[in-house]
Amino acid sequence: MLAFILRRLGQSVLVMLVVAFIAFMVFRYVGDPVVSMVGQDATIGDIEELRGRLGLNDPFYVQFARFVGNALQGQFGISYRLQQPVSQLILERLPATIELAFASSFIALVFGVMLGIYTALKPRAFSTAVVMTISLVGVSLPTFLIGIGLIYLFAVELQVLPSFGRGEVVNLGWWRTGLLTESGWRSLILPAITLSLFQLTLIMRLVRAEMLEVMRTDYIRFARARGLSQRAINFGHALRNTLVPVITIAGLQLGSVIAFAIITETVFQWPGVGSLFVNSVQVVDVPVMAAYLVFVALVFVVINLIVDILYFIVDPRLRDGARTGR
Amino acid sequence: MTDLPHSPEQPVPARASRFATFWRSDLVWSYRHSPVTIVASIVALALVLMAVLAPWIAPYNPFNPATLNLMDGMTPPNSASYTGRYFLFGTDNQGRDVLSTIMYGSRVSLFVGVLATLFAMLLGVGLGLVAGYVGGFVDAVIMRIADVQLSFPAILIALLIFGVARGIIPPNQQEGAAIWVLIIAIGLANWAQFARTVRGATMVERQKDYVAAARILGVNPFIILLRHVLPNVLGPVLVIGTIGLALAIIEEATLSYLGVGVPPTQPSLGTLIRIGQQFLFSGEWWILLFPAIALVLLALSVNLLGDWLRDALNPKLR
Numbered sequence: 001m002l003a004f005i006l007r008r009l010g011q012s013v014l015v016m017l018v019v020a021f022i023a024f025m026v027f028r029y030v031g032d033p034v035v036s037m038v039g040q041d042a043t044i045g046d047i048e049e050l051r052g053r054l055g056l057n058d059p060f061y062v063q064f065a066r067f068v069g070n071a072l073q074g075q076f077g078i079s080y081r082l083q084q085p086v087s088q089l090i091l092e093r094l095p096a097t098i099e100l101a102f103a104s105s106f107i108a109l110v111f112g113v114m115l116g117i118y119t120a121l122k123p124r125a126f127s128t129a130v131v132m133t134i135s136l137v138g139v140s141l142p143t144f145l146i147g148i149g150l151i152y153l154f155a156v157e158l159q160v161l162p163s164f165g166r167g168e169v170v171n172l173g174w175w176r177t178g179l180l181t182e183s184g185w186r187s188l189i190l191p192a193i194t195l196s197l198f199q200l201t202l203i204m205r206l207v208r209a210e211m212l213e214v215m216r217t218d219y220i221r222f223a224r225a226r227g228l229s230q231r232a233i234n235f236g237h238a239l240r241n242t243l244v245p246v247i248t249i250a251g252l253q254l255g256s257v258i259a260f261a262i263i264t265e266t267v268f269q270w271p272g273v274g275s276l277f278v279n280s281v282q283v284v285d286v287p288v289m290a291a292y293l294v295f296v297a298l299v300f301v302v303i304n305l306i307v308d309i310l311y312f313i314v315d316p317r318l319r320d321g322a323r324t325g326r
Numbered sequence: 327m328t329d330l331p332h333s334p335e336q337p338v339p340a341r342a343s344r345f346a347t348f349w350r351s352d353l354v355w356s357y358r359h360s361p362v363t364i365v366a367s368i369v370a371l372a373l374v375l376m377a378v379l380a381p382w383i384a385p386y387n388p389f390n391p392a393t394l395n396l397m398d399g400m401t402p403p404n405s406a407s408y409t410g411r412y413f414l415f416g417t418d419n420q421g422r423d424v425l426s427t428i429m430y431g432s433r434v435s436l437f438v439g440v441l442a443t444l445f446a447m448l449l450g451v452g453l454g455l456v457a458g459y460v461g462g463f464v465d466a467v468i469m470r471i472a473d474v475q476l477s478f479p480a481i482l483i484a485l486l487i488f489g490v491a492r493g494i495i496p497p498n499q500q501e502g503a504a505i506w507v508l509i510i511a512i513g514l515a516n517w518a519q520f521a522r523t524v525r526g527a528t529m530v531e532r533q534k535d536y537v538a539a540a541r542i543l544g545v546n547p548f549i550i551l552l553r554h555v556l557p558n559v560l561g562p563v564l565v566i567g568t569i570g571l572a573l574a575i576i577e578e579a580t581l582s583y584l585g586v587g588v589p590p591t592q593p594s595l596g597t598l599i600r601i602g603q604q605f606l607f608s609g610e611w612w613i614l615l616f617p618a619i620a621l622v623l624l625a626l627s628v629n630l631l632g633d634w635l636r637d638a639l640n641p642k643l644r
Contacts, residue, residue: 015474018474026486026490026493030489030490030493030494137626140572140622140625140626140629141622141625142576142579142580142583142621142625143580144579144580144583144584144599145599145618145621145622148599148603148606148614148618151606152606152611156606156607163607252477255477255478256478256479259478259479259481259482260479260481262481262482262485262584263481263580263583263584266583266584277485278485278584278585278586280489281485281486281488281489281492281586282585282586284489284492284493286493289486289489289490293486296478296482300477300478304477
């Protein structure tokens with residue numbers, strides 16, 4: 001167990017170092033940081049002086065080591081565009097993105113599992129065909145169009161939900177939450193649905209496939225022979241065995257959700273990390289881009305690690321295999 | 327003039343039978359028996375023709391300021407404008423004909439989508455062939471990069487590459503270079519899928535006798551890869567390429583919608599949707615709706631063609 005976790009940890013650190021290297025290359029060589037910092041009328045002497053002060057004349061590996069050291073402390077320099085420390089910018093906007101990501105994952109998980117079970121238990125029903133077709137169309141629609149469609153329906157035509165922003169927010173320490181006000185909840189609905197749809201269809205198809213598979217197994221037939229109720233068979237025996245892969249995929253998808261939030265946040269002008277990144281790309285705000293890259297990689301690596309360890313705990317076969325040395 | 331290979335009573339079968347073979351082949355058979363595919367291919371063909379022929383068949387040239395009249399702005403669909411001109415899909419705020427902008431817009435979308443997919447295909451197939459054939463360290467490095475890349479959403483990678491390229495290219499050349507940067511960014515974001523599939527297929531082909539025979543004959547490894555292995559792994563590449571084209575079109579639209587894609591002087595479907603969204607609240611729905619429909623039809627029809635191709639080329643899935 002320990003060896004397994006250590007090995008995974010080693011791989012994660014390696015991936016992070018590679019990403020940090022890419023981020024460093026972007027940070028250091030895209031545009032000239034000095035030119036973006038000094039004013040128009042700076043002399044060559046000023047520039048050289050600043051270069052020396054920032055350590056840009058040091059050898060490559062020294063600069064990289066310094067970058068990694070600063071990154072470990074959460075320091076990514078000052079945003080060119082907003083003239084604020086990047087770490088502060090990201091921290092300010094992180095709660096918005098996390099609340100959105102969790103809300104949409106929750107919707108995707110609940111409805112995805114429900115629809116998956118339904119379509120698997122009634123494979124020949126007309127409603128199943130409808131759900132499957134809609135999910136197919138939903139997958140091929142671009143996210144931003146779904147968002148615009150929802151805005152048109154609920155904000156323009158029906159005028160029941162707001163189309164942009166987070167509504168009123170409440171400060172809990174540094175965490176600025178929209179979950180404590182009514183307008184915050186109302187603002188969350190449309191973006192969360194938009195972001196959840198892709199994941200929802202994925203989970204639904206997965207649950208359906210797994211359920212269909214499980215329903216054919218002998219132990220389900222045996223449970224029927226024992227005269228257990230439909231309900232006990234479906235939920236107590238079948239569903240439980242489908243959930244391990246579902247949890248894995250849902251967990252791994254959480255990273256993609258944070259990345260996909262870029263699009264949703266732009267459509268709904270949601271003040272999260274994703275919209276910060278898009279705005280930074282538009283004006284080539286390099287420190288923010290580099291920091292976002294490292295941040296997303298960190299999210300991915302941590303989630304992968306957690307899922308791996310969870311899998312290890314949940315699935316006894318993996319555990320025994322590791323103990324006997326496989 | 328003596329002995330012909332067949333007697334005069336027998337008709338010469340070459341042409342007819344070749345056509346008949348083609349007509350009866352698996353691919354055509356599955357095409358003829360899939361109404362969805364027939365519809366999808368007609369829609370796709372119509373959209374592609376519309377895009378390619380835009381400069382000749384578009385009712386107006388939306389990018390020629392001489393023909394634009396601001397008084398025509400915001401004309402609703404299927405009605406005469408202030409100056410008495412007719413616009414089937416209406417006009418936008420600058421008086422540009424929405425139908426014409428869609429035609430020119432799908433031209434940009436298709437151009438970027440096709441070139442980006444070709445680029446991804448070239449890169450992915452090349453690296454996949456090498457990884458699968460050489461194996462060992464080269465394989466491990468290429469596939470590890472592909473794995474890492476596949477675990478990130480393509481749109482994120484494309485955004486990042488786009489941002490980096492923007493920082494490197496001097497500002498006065500950015501406008502002209504934007505479309506090529508976009509193509510490279512989307513291509514680089516999508517190569518891994520090709521590489522993974524081709525690598526798998528190549529590893530299977532490598533074991534076969536014909537490759538061993540070619541190797542014993544001392545054929546250059548590159549010739550073996552290109553002339554012997556490549557044709558045998560092209561089926562899956564075609565499938566991924568078609569589905570990848572739909573993805574690339576959507577990615578381009580998304581990037582342009584986010585405001586980091588093609589320059590506003592050359593609007594693609596995504597840019598048009600971005601522009602149209604501004605008028606959603608003031609009631610001018612047509613500026614948004616028609617480009618959106620065009621994009622969905624394009625992506626959906628190409629996607630359906632890809633699905634059909636996958637099923638038709640892989641009888642095991644049927």
